[in-house]
Amino acid sequence: MKNFDSLLAAYFIFWAVIFAYQFTVAKRLNRAEEELKRLKQQLALAGRA
Amino acid sequence: MRKTHALWLLVRTLAALWMAAAGYAIFFVAPDERTMHEVQRIFYIHVASAWTAGMAYLLVAVAGVLYLMNRQPRHDWLGVAAAETGLAFTTVVLITGPVWAKPVWGIWWTWDARLTTTFVLWLMYIAYLLIRNLVEEPQRRAVLAAVYGIFAFADVPVVYMSIRWWRTQHPSAVIGGGAGSGLDPTMKAVLFFTWGATMALFAVLVRVRYRLESLRFEIELLRQEAEEPSAAPAALRLQEN
Numbered sequence: 001m002k003n004f005d006s007l008l009a010a011y012f013i014f015w016a017v018i019f020a021y022q023f024t025v026a027k028r029l030n031r032a033e034e035e036l037k038r039l040k041q042q043l044a045l046a047g048r049a
Numbered sequence: 050m051r052k053t054h055a056l057w058l059l060v061r062t063l064a065a066l067w068m069a070a071a072g073y074a075i076f077f078v079a080p081d082e083r084t085m086h087e088v089q090r091i092f093y094i095h096v097a098s099a100w101t102a103g104m105a106y107l108l109v110a111v112a113g114v115l116y117l118m119n120r121q122p123r124h125d126w127l128g129v130a131a132a133e134t135g136l137a138f139t140t141v142v143l144i145t146g147p148v149w150a151k152p153v154w155g156i157w158w159t160w161d162a163r164l165t166t167t168f169v170l171w172l173m174y175i176a177y178l179l180i181r182n183l184v185e186e187p188q189r190r191a192v193l194a195a196v197y198g199i200f201a202f203a204d205v206p207v208v209y210m211s212i213r214w215w216r217t218q219h220p221s222a223v224i225g226g227g228a229g230s231g232l233d234p235t236m237k238a239v240l241f242f243t244w245g246a247t248m249a250l251f252a253v254l255v256r257v258r259y260r261l262e263s264l265r266f267e268i269e270l271l272r273q274e275a276e277e278p279s280a281a282p283a284a285l286r287l288q289e290n
Contacts, residue, residue: 003088003152010091010145011072014098017144018250021137025258032264039271046275 105135
């Protein structure tokens with residue numbers, strides 16, 4: 001089991017990068033959904049939507 | 050709507066199962082390599098990620114060509130979604146490479162042709178995202194990103210050919226490397242199976258990122274409408290095209 005730690009590190013890095021990326025996209029997506037909701041409400045109040 | 054949601058759930062589940070099966074194949078099906086032993090199993094995720102990134106950048110270029118031909122915002126959304134996701138996979142390549150290199154070569158990094166061209170590729174797509182952030186006007190941003198995405202793709206064949214054109218520290222090609230190259234049939238099967246899994250994962254990530262871009266476009270239209278009601282119909286016409 002020589003260099004097994006390097007093998008585990010590589011697979012950990014793969015998932016860490018993918019999850020970190022997915023996390024940032026999900027965060028931006030939530031922010032965009034909230035912004036969209038707020039704008040729609042704002043336009044509805046103004047009688048335009 | 051419910052049908053689309055169910056299909057999307059099915060695609061995500063399949064991608065997750067495929068990734069799990071690839072993990073099993075890498076650790077329990079692929080044979081042990083004679084000289085490097087366990088650490089060689091990094092090969093499957095390293096190469097699969099590199100190929101997935103290459104496909105991502107091809108998609109950026111294709112989306113760029115389509116945008117320049119039709120000026121449909123959805124092609125711009127696809128371009129940025131593929132570029133950002135491709136960048137995540139290139140990051141995996143650039144980190145797993147040194148983790149593999151250290152126990153095998155005795156060094157983390159060397160400026161050889163394959164490593165340098167891959168690093169340049171990573172920088173080029175960071176620049177793609179920076180350019181997008183610098184240009185505020187949506188149509189100008191989309192045109193610039195499309196043109197840049199087409200030209201940036203030129204580095205992908207250079208990365209692919211680098212180990213064929215130059216003698217490098219990086220090993221020569223085991224697939225498509227000509228006479229003397231080759232890979233054990235089980236190793237080859239596991240590699241292609243893992244690549245399929247990373248492509249499925251890529252598709253899921255691109256779909257989510259694409260949705261973010263489409264929401265941003267909708268927000269932009271509503272902002273224009275809120276600020277200047279007469280501007281909205283023109284913007285909506287752009288969306289309909």
